[in-house]
Amino acid sequence: DAKTTQPPSMDCAEGRAANLPCNHSTISGNEYVYWYRQIHSQGPQYIIHGLKNNETNEMASLIITEDRKSSTLILPHATLRDTAVYYCIVRVARGSQGNLIFGKGTKLSVKP
């Protein structure tokens, strides 16, 4: 079973920041938080991941709470092309295994 809880859907106005929450209250100390998104009928696309520090890349920012029990993915200026299902996943990033366990994700709809 997925170890994360996400709202099933969210709306965001184009040009505004999209803040997608994720609860992972049972996360272990050696588990990372990964975010992927899936645009309709395409394969999942890697966005970002982090352990305990906040992370930022060209796509998004990841804010992880100090207790690591929740996180927020931030798309700073959402566009219509950001409409997708966003998956928050926790996993042990070890070399010997590491299949991803997906939940149902959050369907983000960016509206004009």
Added chain:
Amino acid sequence: DTGVSQNPRHKITKRGQNVTFRCDPISEHNRLYWYRQTLGQGPEFLTYFQNEAQLEKSRLLSDRFSAERPKGSFSTLEIQRTEQGDSAMYLCASSGSGGPWDTQYFGPGTRLTVL
């Protein structure tokens, strides 16, 4: 394009037929994963290779399913005697040599429809 590629992108078959899908990972990635995704659900793990060795199989991988990665590069997933319940998107992902940055990158998927 240096991403993960999958062929075919779409496959329609009749119940009882065999089908085979191919995945070409990002070059030099030694790990390769297969997932299955049904409508409205997130992807579910099927199996995983490190180089040519199949190291892990999900209970979802019934004996009608077989996966190979003979030379540690491309992989094939075969489904024998297809059933309507096999209709799904089959996704392949690859990742590098491991460690904390073992991010999986996905291909576009093969959509299977069993009539």
